[in-house]
Amino acid sequence: MAKQMALAGFMLSGPVVHSHAVWRHPQTHSHFLDPDYYIEIAKTLEEGYFDLLFFADRLAVGDQAGQSRARSFELGAQDAARLDPLPILSLLAGHTKHIGLGLTRSTTYYQPPHVARAIASLDHISRGRSAWNIVTSMNDSEARLFGHAQHLAHDQRYARADEFVELVLKLWNSWQPDALVLDKVRGILADPSKIDAFKHSGTYFDCEGPLNIPRVPQGQPVLIQAGASGRGRQFGSRWAEVIFSINSRVERMLEFRQDIHQQMRAIGRDPADCKILTAVMPFIGGTEAEALKKRDEHNALANPELGVITLSTQSNFDFTQFPLDTRLLDIARHSATPDVIAQKLRLERDITLGEYGAIMAASIRVPQLAGTAESVAQQLIDWLELGACDGYVVSPAYLPGTFTEFTESVVPILQRRGYLRSAYEHPTLRGHLGLKSFN
Numbered sequence: 040m041a042k043q044m045a046l047a048g049f050m051l052s053g054p055v056v057h058s059h060a061v062w063r064h065p066q067t068h069s070h071f072l073d074p075d076y077y078i079e080i081a082k083t084l085e086e087g088y089f090d091l092l093f094f095a096d097r098l099a100v101g102d103q104a105g106q107s108r109a110r111s112f113e114l115g116a117q118d119a120a121r122l123d124p125l126p127i128l129s130l131l132a133g134h135t136k137h138i139g140l141g142l143t144r145s146t147t148y149y150q151p152p153h154v155a156r157a158i159a160s161l162d163h164i165s166r167g168r169s170a171w172n173i174v175t176s177m178n179d180s181e182a183r184l185f186g187h188a189q190h191l192a193h194d195q196r197y198a199r200a201d202e203f204v205e206l207v208l209k210l211w212n213s214w215q216p217d218a219l220v221l222d223k224v225r226g227i228l229a230d231p232s233k234i235d236a237f238k239h240s241g242t243y244f245d246c247e248g249p250l251n252i253p254r255v256p257q258g259q260p261v262l263i264q265a266g267a268s269g270r271g272r273q274f275g276s277r278w279a280e281v282i283f284s285i286n287s288r289v290e291r292m293l294e295f296r297q298d299i300h301q302q303m304r305a306i307g308r309d310p311a312d313c314k315i316l317t318a319v320m321p322f323i324g325g326t327e328a329e330a331l332k333k334r335d336e337h338n339a340l341a342n343p344e345l346g347v348i349t350l351s352t353q354s355n356f357d358f359t360q361f362p363l364d365t366r367l368l369d370i371a372r373h374s375a376t377p378d379v380i381a382q383k384l385r386l387e388r389d390i391t392l393g394e395y396g397a398i399m400a401a402s403i404r405v406p407q408l409a410g411t412a413e414s415v416a417q418q419l420i421d422w423l424e425l426g427a428c429d430g431y432v433v434s435p436a437y438l439p440g441t442f443t444e445f446t447e448s449v450v451p452i453l454q455r456r457g458y459l460r461s462a463y464e465h466p467t468l469r470g471h472l473g474l475k476s477f478n
């Protein structure tokens with residue numbers, strides 16, 4: 040039997056996804072404030088037997104781009120407008136039956152009981168389809184929205200995240216599976232001897248349990264993570280059951296997966312307990328030329344200035360202070376540029392900031408796969424067979440078109456060749472992904 044390919048549909052509840060052109064693409068015929076937009080997307084992905092529909096999230100409009108917060112709003116930067124994904128997923132739980140429903144919650148700006156309650160509730164109302172993407176957040180604008188002058192330092196964020204996850208798991212585990220009795224005749228709701236009123240006292244959090252939510256259908260909602268740094272990978276190896284990554288070259292994908300597997304083994308985890316999904320943005324045409332045309336037309340709508348704003352938000356550094364024709368190597372040499380950013384820029388090709396901005400605006404470096412359905416399916420199969428990943432995060436260029444085209448043309452090929460299910464076989468997301476059970 041062929042390996043099974045895990046598939047996640049990647050979304051943001053705003054006008055822009057990895058592609059900064061989504062909202063203005065002629066084939067995007069609705070928009071992010073319309074609930075029907077999300078319902079159509081979720082149903083399309085479910086028709087394509089995707090494992091998961093995932094919503095990324097950030098909490099604040101970035102202002103790392105100098106004075107250009109106004110430009111962020113004007114042009115539609117990644118963080119300029121966004122709904123909270125939780126109510127969207129709650130809506131989608133009622134309009135779908137099988138597909139997993141995942142969202143991001145930050146360990147830096149929430150408290151563990153907020154996240155434990157929200158995701159546990161989603162798991163109940165979706166009958167076991169929830170997932171939490173654990174992020175530590177990115178920049179000072181998020182800090183200021185929550186009343187802090189500055190974002191916590193990188194490694195401190197991850198130390199807090201470790202304790203945060205420990206505590207969320209304690210809260211989810213505070214009800215044993217049979218603690219909820221619901222005996223109408225005797226008038227007994229729950230068995231208190233099976234509910235753990237634990238006390239947690241740690242470096243970042245003090246908390247007295249239990250949660251007031253009975254144990255969830257999955258026992259434990261699926262934990263996702265997407266850290267890229269050394270510390271981020273260490274964190275992912277410890278906790279994650281799904282890891283998202285963006286790598287443009289297959290050698291980097293292989294290195295990433297091998298590194299995660301090695302770190303998992305070193306702490307006694309089985310690598311099979313974590314699925315590594317790498318992001319791709321497909322453009323599918325009847326011929327290669329038609330697909331390339333679609334890609335080029337899309338990329339022409341992605342404004343390089345927006346890409347530079349996203350770069351600034353992600354690096355917590357103002358790249359807009361440099362004209363677009365500045366070479367990256369000159370930015371690396373500039374006295375205002377922090378060492379860690381300079382080091383990364385030196386690894387880039389010798390291009391200008393504007394050229395880099397164009398790449399960021401088109402896909403934030405998610406590889407764009409332009410081809411016929413056959414050639415796109417073959418590429419996905421090749422990377423899977425090579426051991427570069429366990430599946431894919433499919434990132435849209437227009438909505439719901441990217442997902443519709445993928446579902447109608449690539450999915451049947453994957454099914455025919457045995458890489459994708461032809462019916463959902465399990466009730467839970469954990470089951471779809473072949474992850475271990477917690478009940």
Ligand SMILES: Cc1cc2nc3c(=O)[nH]c(=O)nc-3n(C[C@H](O)[C@H](O)[C@H](O)COP(=O)(O)O)c2cc1C
Binds near residue numbers: 095143177284
């Ligand atoms: C596919 C994918 C999805 C991500 N989703 C989010 C998100 O929703 N919110 C967020 O703040 N960061 C998100 N990130 C960023 C990561 O959580 C992480 O901060 C980033 O990769 C930098 O890694 P590091 O913190 O280990 O340096 C995502 C990254 C990837 C690759």
